[in-house]
Amino acid sequence: MPPDLQPAFRALADPTRRDILRRLSAREMTLAEVTRHCDMTRAAVKKHLVVLEEGNLIQMRRQGRETISTLNAAALKPVTDWLSYFDAFWQDKLTALTTALQDEKDNT
């Protein structure tokens, strides 16, 4: 049974959340740290983190008084797998184009 892709795709649909993911790829960060980069209130950032967590793209753990968010990049695999289904189509088109151009060159 494949996982439900919806929460992950939903989480990826917002530029702020995609930006957060990239930052978390460097290192895990507290809510305050993430907020520092985001130009919006802590509450707003927190909402984004919750959406990312619902998509299983990050994990949050409480440590003392701070909450640390960690990237879970593996959760992106089902997404790339879904997208890879289409590789054959655009690659075919590209191959056809390349072949066509090559033929054109040959016929010169």
Place this chain on the structure above:
Amino acid sequence: MPPDLQPAFRALADPTRRDILRRLSAREMTLAEVTRHCDMTRAAVKKHLVVLEEGNLIQMRRQGRETISTLNAAALKPVTDWLSYFDAFWQDKLTALTTALQDEKDNT
């Protein structure tokens, strides 16, 4: 300059639209045909198609009285490229896990 990923990610965020994309991978279809599979009104389907077109994931052309939608799978490449940035992270984790399990086995 990389293309703006937002319209594509936005388009992919809806399950109906993802479903339409897969159907269009088989063959191009008229609005009426797409609607037949979607369990919603033609107007609603049309809106989805517009969003897909804004994401450049499909193209629409008028032919006589019908509008034909065609998949543009190549537009998914920037999306997969963006996602591939994270491959290193989850693969590293996976490699580490595999190595750890192997070590454990070796030490038995």
Place this chain on the structure above:
DNA sequence: GCTTTGTGATACCATTTGGCATCCTTTTAT
């Protein structure tokens, strides 16, 4: 103990989103 820092939770708000129904126009088919 008191203050500061980091969060959680909640209520509220404007905009976007995903639907519908309806009306109008353009092609085809009879």
Place this chain on the structure above:
DNA sequence: ATAAAAGGATGCCAAATGGTATCACAAAGC
């Protein structure tokens, strides 16, 4: 010439989304 089929364009609506402000609370620092 009509009628039927395929769409385009609008207007409307409820719910989701992305943001704010505010209040309450626990953990750290002095």
